[in-house]
Each structure stands twice: as C-alpha cells, then as structure tokens.
Amino acid sequence: MPTSATVAITLNGEPYDLAAERTAAELVEALGLTGRRIAMEINEEIVPRSQLSATRLEAGDRVEIVHAIGGG
Amino acid sequence: MTLLQDTPFTVAGRTFASRLLVGTGKYKDFDETAQAIAASEANIVTFAVRRTNLGQEAGAPNLLDVIPPSRYTLLPNTAGCYTAKDAVRTCRLARELLDGHNLVKLEVLGDDTTLYPNVVETLKAAETLLADGFDVMVYTSDDPIVARELEAMGCCAIMPLGSLIGSGHGIQNPHNVRLIVEQSQVPVLVDAGIGTASDAAMAMELGCDGVLLNTAIAHAREPQRMARAMKLAVEAGREAFLAGRMPRRQSADPSSPFAGRING
Numbered sequence: 079m080p081t082s083a084t085v086a087i088t089l090n091g092e093p094y095d096l097a098a099e100r101t102a103a104e105l106v107e108a109l110g111l112t113g114r115r116i117a118m119e120i121n122e123e124i125v126p127r128s129q130l131s132a133t134r135l136e137a138g139d140r141v142e143i144v145h146a147i148g149g150g
Numbered sequence: 151m152t153l154l155q156d157t158p159f160t161v162a163g164r165t166f167a168s169r170l171l172v173g174t175g176k177y178k179d180f181d182e183t184a185q186a187i188a189a190s191e192a193n194i195v196t197f198a199v200r201r202t203n204l205g206q207e208a209g210a211p212n213l214l215d216v217i218p219p220s221r222y223t224l225l226p227n228t229a230g231c232y233t234a235k236d237a238v239r240t241c242r243l244a245r246e247l248l249d250g251h252n253l254v255k256l257e258v259l260g261d262d263t264t265l266y267p268n269v270v271e272t273l274k275a276a277e278t279l280l281a282d283g284f285d286v287m288v289y290t291s292d293d294p295i296v297a298r299e300l301e302a303m304g305c306c307a308i309m310p311l312g313s314l315i316g317s318g319h320g321i322q323n324p325h326n327v328r329l330i331v332e333q334s335q336v337p338v339l340v341d342a343g344i345g346t347a348s349d350a351a352m353a354m355e356l357g358c359d360g361v362l363l364n365t366a367i368a369h370a371r372e373p374q375r376m377a378r379a380m381k382l383a384v385e386a387g388r389e390a391f392l393a394g395r396m397p398r399r400q401s402a403d404p405s406s407p408f409a410g411r412i413n414g
Contacts (some may be wrong), residue, residue, distance in 0.1 A: 090201040109204055115214050116202055117246035124242050142201065144243050146213045148183060149198025149229050150173030150315070150342075150364030 087139045096135060103130040105141070116145050156392060159359060161337055162253060162285035162306035164223065166193040169354070170384040171225065171339065173197075173364025177373065180216045186367050187217060189377035196225040196255055196362070199240050199247065224248060225287070227255040234258060234274035241279055254279065255309070255341075255362075257289040265315040265342075269296045273303070280304045289341050292326040294333060301336055308334055309341035309362060312353065316365045318345030321352055331357040347376075347383035354387025355395070 084095040089105075099105045102125050106112055118125045119142040125133050135141070158165045171194040177183040187195055195217050217224065226244030231237040241254045258275055260268035267290050279286050280303060287307035288300050297308045310330055313319035320343060321327060331338045337359035344350050344363040353361045361384055370376030 090204060109202075111202065114202075115212060115247060117199075117243040119239065119243060122239060124246050126246060142243070143204075144199050144247070145202045146197045146224075146226075146244075146247060147200045148174035148177060148213055149227050150175045150196055150362075 085135065085137050087135060087137070087141055089141045090143060094141075100134060101131055102133040102135060102141075105135060106130060106143070109143070111143065114145070116143050118143050154389075154392075156388065159337070161194075161287065164253070166223070167191075168193045168381070168384075169360040169388060170350070170381055171196065171341075171360055171362040172367060172377070172380075173227070173362070174213060174217060175364050176368035180211055180213070182373055183213075184216045186373040186377040187222075189374045189381070190367065191381050193223055194225050195222045196227045196364070198227055198229055199244050200230075219248060219251070223253065224251065225253060225255050228257050228275075230259070231257070232259050232268070232271070234271040234278065237271070237275040238278045238282075241284055242282075245284070252283055253285045253287070253306075255287045255289060256305075267291050267311070269293070273299065276300060276303055276305055287339075292323050292330065294326060294329040297330045297338075298333060301334055305336065307337045307339055307359075309339045311342040312340045312349065313343030315342040317343055318366060318369075319343050320345050320349040321356070324352065324356055327353070327358065328356050344380075347379040350380050350383040351387035351390070354384055355390050357391055360384070 087094050099108050120139050159169045168191050170190055170192045172187055172190045172192040173196045174183050197213055228237040228240045231240055237258050245252055256275055258268050258271040260266045269291055276286050276288055286305045287309055288305045289309045290296055292310040300308055310327055312321035339360040339362050340353035340358050341362040344366045350361045367373050367376045
C-alpha cells in the first residue's frame with residue numbers, strides 16, 4: 079500500500095509510486111536514466127529536456143518515457 | 151570516360167548521396183545492425199520509438215550509439231501506430247529525442263494482419279504534423295489519388311508500398327507506382343515489400359527517387375552481403391532509368407549484322 083508520503087502515477091502504462099521524487103528530473107534520476115537519450119511525455123504533452131527539473135509530478139499523472147529502438 | 155551526372159536526391163531541402171534508405175529492425179544484435187547499415191552505404195536510417203525498459207542497467211547499449219545522429223540522418227518511424235493521435239504523439243516524442251530534428255516517416259497502420267496503411271488516419275496525422283512544422287515522408291497505399299492528396303497537403307516524400315510490409319513480395323502493382331511517379335513533384339520511394347535486389351532495381355527503373363527497406367536485408371542469410379546487393383541494385387536501377395531502356399519488340403533483332411556472312 080502506498081504510504082501518505084508516496085504519490086501514485088502511471089509510468090509507461092504501469093502503476094508506479096513515487097517515493098521522494100517530485101520532479102520529472104528526479105524521476106529520471108531514480109530510474110537510472112540520467113544522461114541517456116530519452117524523451118518524456120506527461121499526460122500526452124512533451125516535457126522538453128530543459129524543463130525536466132522545473133516540471134513537478136502530480137498524483138495521477140500519466141508519464142511516458144521512450145527511447146529509440148530498431149525499426150523500419 | 152565521360153562522367154555521367156545525376157541530379158542529387160533531395161528530400162525537404164536536404165541532399166543525400168544514397169537513394170537507399172534502410173531500417174534497423176529485426177537484426178539479431180547491434181553488431182549485425184551496424185555492419186549491415188554500413189555495408190548499405192545508406193545515409194537515411196529509420197528507427198522506432200518505444201517505451202524505455204525500466205530497470206535496465208545504466209550502461210546498456212542504445213541504438214543511437216550504434217547509428218549515431220552525427221553520421222546518419224535518423225528517420226523516426228511511427229510504425230505500430232494505428233491512430234492519427236498516436237502517430238502524432240510518437241513524432242513529437244521523436245523530435246524531442248533527436249533535439250528538434252523534424253524529418254519523420256509517418257506510417258499509420260490499418261490492422262495487424264496486413265499492416266496495410268490506414269489512409270484516413272494517415273491523412274489526419276499528416277495534417278496535424280505539417281501544421282506543427284514536421285517534414286513528413288509518408289507511407290501510403292499505391293493509390294495515385296491518395297498520393298496526390300498527400301502531396302497537395304505538403305508531404306515531402308510519397309512512399310507507396312510495393313507489397314505488404316515484411317512480405318518480400320516485391321512490387322505487386324508497378325503500373326500504380328509508375329502513375330504516382332509520373333504525377334508527383336516530390337520524391338517517390340517504394341517503401342515495404344522489397345524482397346531481393348531485383349525488386350529494388352525495379353523500383354528505381356520505374357522512376358522512383360529511392361527505396362526504403364528493412365527485412366530484405368535483416369532476414370537475408372548474410373545481411374551484410376544483401377545490404378551491399380541493395381546498394382548496387384538501387385544504383386543499377388537508377389542508371390537504367392536514366393539511360394532509358396530499349397523498346398520491347400515482338401520479334402528477334404540480331405545483334406550481329408547480316409551482311410558479310412560466309413554462308414550461301
């Protein structure tokens with residue numbers, strides 16, 4: 079069960095509880111993705127890399143983090 | 151020897167030495183991907199956008215390390231999208247991924263048996279993407295009327311299928327591809343269905359500006375060798391198109407003169 083300190087979001091389609099992370103940049107860091115070539119969308123809106131630190135995560139946010147893979 | 155000239159291959163104001171565009175899917179590993187792409191000598195390389203695997207090691211290799219944007223023009227592809235909305239979201243994520251690079255391959259699929267383009271959703275997505283500043287290379291059916299609509303909207307390249315994606319059935323309706331080539335002011339590329347080198351050469355002989363393929367190389371027994379075959383086929387087909395083929399005849403026409411024969 080989430081404690082009062084956690085914030086429930088949806089991350090890449092799955093339920094995810096934020097512990098201490100409160101910004102998009104902190105989430106990226108907690109996932110070990112800092113410095114990797116990724117792109118993020120919150121509630122279907124792009125979050126530019128330059129805005130990750132300034133973007134606060136709220137309960138219920140739907141977050142997508144994507145990267146490049148092989149494809150035609 | 152006279153140097154034979156060709157007009158450069160230009161898409162949305164960008165000029166490329168190679169008329170072969172290749173995908174990065176279905177390879178067994180990144181080494182094989184890198185070797186095949188290098189052997190193809192393609193300049194434009196497509197990739198897909200997918201959810202990051204959470205929990206992967208920080209040092210895991212990334213496709214963009216193997217196919218660096220500094221060396222290739224990366225073409226994000228909306229493959230796997232079945233609605234205009236998902237295709238538009240994918241393109242915006244790709245633009246963020248590539249630091250503002252705005253050239254995309256739009257592909258909106260109709261169903262997972264045929265992967266046939268859903269042209270209604272494709273037209274909707276193209277409209278939104280063009281208004282948002284993207285340069286849109288569009289995968290579509292071989293319907294010349296749809297192709298004309300997409301060009302009129304402002305798509306920078308029209309890419310009709312030769313046959314179903316990944317089928318290797320070659321160009322099923324060369325007459326339609328030729329109709330699209332003849333009416334289009336923007337580049338036309340056969341995208342999907344190429345199975346072997348002669349299919350790629352045929353596309354170029356029909357007057358296409360380029361060929362986009364993936365599985366024909368990735369699923370060849372020797373991908374690197376097939377990549378080179380495709381490069382040569384695209385060049386050969388282009389040269390044959392520019393040279394202009396001989397007329398077809400009903401009866402034989404000897405290559406050696408009749409006069410001066412020793413018989414009779």
